[in-house]
Amino acid sequence: MSSAIFVLVAAAIFGLGVHGLLVSAHIMRKLLALNLMLSALFLLLIVVPATIEGRPDPVPQALVLTGIVIAVSTTAFALALMVRLFRKQGHATIHPDIDPDLLGRRHDRHQPEADNEQAP
Amino acid sequence: MKAYDTLMLALVFIPLGTALIAVMLPPTRRRWAVLLGGLAWPCVLVPLSLAIAREQTLTLVFGGWSPPLGIGWRLDALGLVVLWVHALVGIAALPGAWQRFEPEKPESGPFWSLWLILATGVNLATLAADLFNLYVALELTTLAAVALIATDDGIAALSAAMRYLLLAVLGSLMYVLGVGLVYAQTGSLAMHQPGVVELNNVALVLMLTGLMVKAAIFPLHVWLPHAYSNAPGPVAAIMSAVVGKVALVALWRIWFETAVDPPMLLANLLGLIGAGAIVYGAVAAYLQPRLKMVIAYSSISQFGFLLLLLPLACQQAFQGAGFHLLAHGLAKASMFLAAANIVTVLGSDSIRHLPGLDKRMPLEAFTLALAGITLIGLPPSGGFTGKWMLLSAAWEVQGWFWMVLIVLSGLMSAAYIFRILALTCFHPARRAVHHLHARPPKITSFAALLLALLAVVIGLYPHPVLDLLGSGVPGAGP
Numbered sequence: 001m002s003s004a005i006f007v008l009v010a011a012a013i014f015g016l017g018v019h020g021l022l023v024s025a026h027i028m029r030k031l032l033a034l035n036l037m038l039s040a041l042f043l044l045l046i047v048v049p050a051t052i053e054g055r056p057d058p059v060p061q062a063l064v065l066t067g068i069v070i071a072v073s074t075t076a077f078a079l080a081l082m083v084r085l086f087r088k089q090g091h092a093t094i095h096p097d098i099d100p101d102l103l104g105r106r107h108d109r110h111q112p113e114a115d116n117e118q119a120p
Numbered sequence: 121m122k123a124y125d126t127l128m129l130a131l132v133f134i135p136l137g138t139a140l141i142a143v144m145l146p147p148t149r150r151r152w153a154v155l156l157g158g159l160a161w162p163c164v165l166v167p168l169s170l171a172i173a174r175e176q177t178l179t180l181v182f183g184g185w186s187p188p189l190g191i192g193w194r195l196d197a198l199g200l201v202v203l204w205v206h207a208l209v210g211i212a213a214l215p216g217a218w219q220r221f222e223p224e225k226p227e228s229g230p231f232w233s234l235w236l237i238l239a240t241g242v243n244l245a246t247l248a249a250d251l252f253n254l255y256v257a258l259e260l261t262t263l264a265a266v267a268l269i270a271t272d273d274g275i276a277a278l279s280a281a282m283r284y285l286l287l288a289v290l291g292s293l294m295y296v297l298g299v300g301l302v303y304a305q306t307g308s309l310a311m312h313q314p315g316v317v318e319l320n321n322v323a324l325v326l327m328l329t330g331l332m333v334k335a336a337i338f339p340l341h342v343w344l345p346h347a348y349s350n351a352p353g354p355v356a357a358i359m360s361a362v363v364g365k366v367a368l369v370a371l372w373r374i375w376f377e378t379a380v381d382p383p384m385l386l387a388n389l390l391g392l393i394g395a396g397a398i399v400y401g402a403v404a405a406y407l408q409p410r411l412k413m414v415i416a417y418s419s420i421s422q423f424g425f426l427l428l429l430l431p432l433a434c435q436q437a438f439q440g441a442g443f444h445l446l447a448h449g450l451a452k453a454s455m456f457l458a459a460a461n462i463v464t465v466l467g468s469d470s471i472r473h474l475p476g477l478d479k480r481m482p483l484e485a486f487t488l489a490l491a492g493i494t495l496i497g498l499p500p501s502g503g504f505t506g507k508w509m510l511l512s513a514a515w516e517v518q519g520w521f522w523m524v525l526i527v528l529s530g531l532m533s534a535a536y537i538f539r540i541l542a543l544t545c546f547h548p549a550r551r552a553v554h555h556l557h558a559r560p561p562k563i564t565s566f567a568a569l570l571l572a573l574l575a576v577v578i579g580l581y582p583h584p585v586l587d588l589l590g591s592g593v594p595g596a597g598p
Contacts, residue, residue: 034289
């Protein structure tokens with residue numbers, strides 16, 4: 001009975017995370033949303049197998065511990081990357097699909113247009 | 121048997137150890153760690169190949185702890201093929217990476233450690249025999265790959281790396297959720313679960329979706345083009361050749377070995393997704409204004425073939441898909457290496473600079489053409505053998521739709537390859553580029569050419585690889 005509450009809570013937290021990930025543009029908010037989803041996931045991993053085994057199962061706990069370590073290091077790395085990006089472009093959002101190399105010369109799509117330069 | 125255990129350990133611990141040593145060594149000595157890490161573990165593959173040819177699978181369990189708490193490794197024919205692609209591409213990419221990030225320079229230390237950690241992650245993901253160990257290995261691979269993409273340090277590269285990281289974390293989150301459900305259902309994390317009746321479909325779909333994000337399969341591919349095209353050339357070569365492929369190979373393993381009797385509807389759906397990837401990737405590749413973008417979108421198209429194995433599901437299809445993985449890995453890596461040289465010399469990879477390239481950089485132009493033959497699947501190449509096996513598998517299971525698709529895909533690949541080649545060799549405006557940069561050392565051009573040649577040669581002598589793959593069909597297929 002009590003595990004059903006945990007599963008519902010995990011689902012709610014997961015949903016909040018999905019919402020945050022989709023709606024917010026700032027990378028920090030996206031990372032927070034991902035971490036929220038990870039927390040829900042860990043909660044679920046601990047609770048669901050326990051309801052089937054009927055007693056505490058060490059394996060999911062070992063998995064969640066490993067998962068937490070990975071989540072922490074991934075988040076730290078992502079934050080460092082975000083700071084790098086912020087210093088370069090002045091805002092911490094991911095630019096929509098525009099390749100900075102091609103800005104301003106979008107017209108050359110298919111064929112190299114003939115230039116005034118002559119072939120050697 | 122003990123000797124093979126040591127060899128399998130060497131596959132992971134040589135690159136991992138040298139990655140750690142490379143950080144600690146002074147820059148003047150760093151090259152020895154890099155050389156040892158980059159060249160020593162491929163040598164281990166020779167005795168391991170002989171062992172696999174004899175015994176088909178090698179397993180290793182650590183410290184006497186049986187799974188699920190202990191960690192088990194397993195090497196089979198498919199894993200061996202992935203490791204060979206990784207080894208060959210890794211060696212061929214070394215000169216280009218060496219020239220760009222000289223190990224003597226203090227600031228290139230992180231690059232080499234990440235390079236070796238990426239090798240560790242790929243090898244570990246290939247060897248992993250349980251679902252959670254696979255997750256750890258894929259995370260290691262992803263993080264190293266993201267950091268390597270970001271070494272370029274421009275806004276484009278950093279944004280591409282960030283987008284890849286966010287999506288990859290989302291993918292692995294879904295994968296772990298699936299793994300948790302599998303554990304709740306079966307009480308085991310092993311990939312090979314002979315006792316299980318039928319896997320929970322929700323868990324299966326979650327795991328497959330997560331892996332498809334990591335492998336950049338068509339609707340979930342958005343991170344790939346920018347990540348590949350903004351990464352340094354050698355990094356893009358490794359990524360296109362193996363980093364996406366290990367996630368796909370994991371998908372195959374879960375499909376055929378963990379899920380005992382996956383529903384046919386799902387198989388056809390995944391096949392259709394593969395078909396979508398083939399068509400979309402080819403059309404998008406045709407429209408790209410940059411050479412590296414063309415090659416990146418072509419990867420999306422070629423990855424689609426690897427999904428066709430699921431609906432076809434017979435021994436020939438498995439051999440064909442495995443062979444395609446090998447041929448595409450070699451050809452695509454050689455194209456990225458050649459494109460990296462082109463960028464170095466021309467200062468840009470915009471296709472309007474391509475006319476006249478065959479005069480200025482004949483080796484690179486030849487490499488692109490030769491690798492293109494494999495991508496299209498013209499007869500004497502490795503790409504032909506892979507597609508031919510898939511085609512005859514489709515004939516065998518009477519999947520007419522898949523047959524038409526495979527034939528058409530050759531035409532579509534030809535369209536984007538010939539567009540590049542026609543611009544390079546036959547465009548009337550063969551104008552001079554205003555400013556040519558210093559040519560990279562010849563060895564980088566020859567390394568790319570060698571990979572492209574190898575992709576053709578395996579098509580002339582396909583039997584050793586096909587026999588090896590035929591002996592190790594996972595789950596024996598239906």
